[in-house]
Amino acid sequence: MKTKIQHILIAISFLVVFASCNSVLDKDPLTEYTYDNFWNEPAQASAALSGAYFRLQSTLNTEFISYGEARADILEVTRPDNVTTLALQNNTLNPDLGLTDWTNFYRVIGQANLIIKNVQEMRAKGLYVNQDAEYNRVLGQALGLRALCYLYMVKVWGAVPLITEPVISNGDINAFKTPRTDTIQVYNQIVADLLRAQPLLPTSYSSDARRTRATLTRGGIDAILTDYYMWRNDLDSALVTSARILSNTQYRLANLYDPAIDYLARPQVDIDNTEYAKMFIDGFGPESIFEMAFSFDEGTTSGLISLFGGGEGLAQYFAKSEFASKFLPTDLRVLANFKSDVQIFKMFPKGTFDRVTANDKNVILYRLADIILMRAEALTLKGDRNGAWALLRRVRERVFGVASSTNNYNNDITGPTGSNARAAFLALSVNEAHDVILEERQKELCFEGKRWFDLVRTGRVFTTKVIVNDTERPIVVNAENILFPINLNIIRQNPLIEQNNFYK
Incomplete structure (x- = not known):
């Protein structure tokens, strides 16, 4: 039915x-x-x-x-x-x-x-x-x-x-035969539509998680607005819209680290039982703000399996080894993201599954960690380094747990959010601190369609190097490219x- x-x-x-x-x-x-x-x-x-x-x-x-x-x-x-x-x-x-x-x-x-x-x-x-x-x-x-x-x-x-x-x-289709519109005019329309839409929508649709995550809500509009403002380098406005999302009780970071479970010592398939992994495998997690919902039973498939879901000859992409090596050995996102060193399985269970019926994984367009890290960027660029560190710590401690002397993943002195890491972050230049947050975005949001836009909007597309045909070069040399x-x-x-x- x-x-x-x-x-x-x-x-x-x-x-x-x-x-x-x-x-x-x-x-x-x-x-x-x-x-x-x-x-x-x-x-x-x-x-x-x-x-x-x-x-x-x-x-x-x-x-x-x-x-x-x-x-x-x-x-x-x-x-x-x-x-x-x-x-x-x-x-x-x-x-x-x-x-x-x-x-x-x-x-x-x-x-x-x-x-x-x-x-x-x-x-x-x-x-x-x-x-x-x-x-x-x-x-x-x-x-x-x-x-x-x-x-x-x-x-x-x-x-x-x-x-x-x-x-x-x-008779009307000729109206489409117009030149391209100046980007400023298009930007003005985008923000006008979003500002008009935001107060019209509810924060959620009662207890219907699917409807709340898979259709636009007030939080979804705020997420698009935050993205828009960061793209336009309007940091003050991005801080306003991101603050509304962080105060919205509909969203919380999905759980990953569990002090009672040493996932690194267990079969990799066990990581799929975490809220973090289920957010991508099953969809509609507590962190999701807006995602495109697919269902094999309803006749819709996302096609993600053709991009990532398989080994050589099946998947279109693996992760670059240079990127995969950026993760710490204790980073649980490695277990959630990869089936091998570079084989991307973020949206798929790490064990066996039916490639036909499982080709309906949702596509998350905006989630809370994305907004938190964009807000951390804005705070860094505005000079609030302590505020930026607090947000960066939230994302890392979801992965490594709260820093303590007994936490093997996150020691309170030498761990990813320990006192040494905090002091080092606070001592960085603005540009260096921004790089730290962008790298955290790279690791947290990998395979979610964010990295290219991050590099473009921050100008790092001209300085970030890739290896093509055994030659290292910037991703982009000519801005028009x-x-x-x-x-x-x-x-x-x-x-x-x-x-x-x-x-x-």
Whole structure:
């Protein structure tokens, strides 16, 4: 029954999606059907919102790694037959690659635009009488999804066409044939949507953990805002939004270290029983703020197994040995992240599992540790070194336990949060302390699509070295090489779109 409902919602959502920018169609009869027969009751708007989330899954289910991590200093390609992964690793992208096509983002945006426009008209017609909470939920989530997509797009491609009205027929699709919009204008729309959405949404959806983690809440909007403000180097605003998340009782760091269990002396599969490991393997953990939910039983798969879940010849990526060696021997994240020295199993159980039915692992887009460490960055850059250390200590002590004279993982003098580590951190320059936090983010958030964006927004993409064809070099030499190329099909369909300079 649950599967059938899911499929009905997805089918309904296709009726309200705007015409794809890859097609120049005659008047779309499905869209006409939509406007003649849809948007007549709140349940239909809710179904359209489910369709927007389904489209987000199609947009980011593996691409979150391609956009946010594959070009950084963490992943090693294991299958040289894959043209796309090699181009990402070597930073030799070209506009023929399918990954350079932004169409799927605009499909989510188009769905969101339809919802935003129509629920407001529905309310004006009196269709949301005594249903303010439902109206706010649908409108707030649609605004948040639109903002999230534009934030991803501007990070990946820079300037993009800013479309905020529905595109519903051949007569309107020409409105899409516009040049790329200046990034400042796109940024203004992103923050306007997020600030409008934040007060509309609840902090949670009663006791429904899945709904609270897998759809946007007030905390989810604050997480996107924190990401946005850090990307824009607006540290004061990032401190405001991150503070709201840290005070939100919906979220806490998932447990990992247990003083009663020596995981290093036990079979590796035992680590999968921790809250930390289950957060990735099962989804909907206490730390999750917003994740894309997949379910084999409901007919959706994330594709993560093709990226990480297997050995040579199966997984697209292993971890770079230079990165894996950064972890301390007592770091329990090693047991949770890897099945061997470099084999990535963060999202999968360390024992045997069915590769077909287990290919539905959720994709966590924002979680508490991510926000804590971004806040630690902001505090460091603002001069509050003690505040930054307190946050860094929180993340480390989840891994190593509270520092004490009896803790073999974290001695109170020589351990990761012991007195020596604290004194050393406080004595660092601002830039050096920032490096420490960024390395903690690298280890904590590895394989979650964060590292590339961290390197770009902090300028370290020019100083961080990788080895390509036995030669060490900076990840990026030419700043124009940071952005993705724009797919040639997009430019052919819309000649007003100008290619990014590096790929002309």
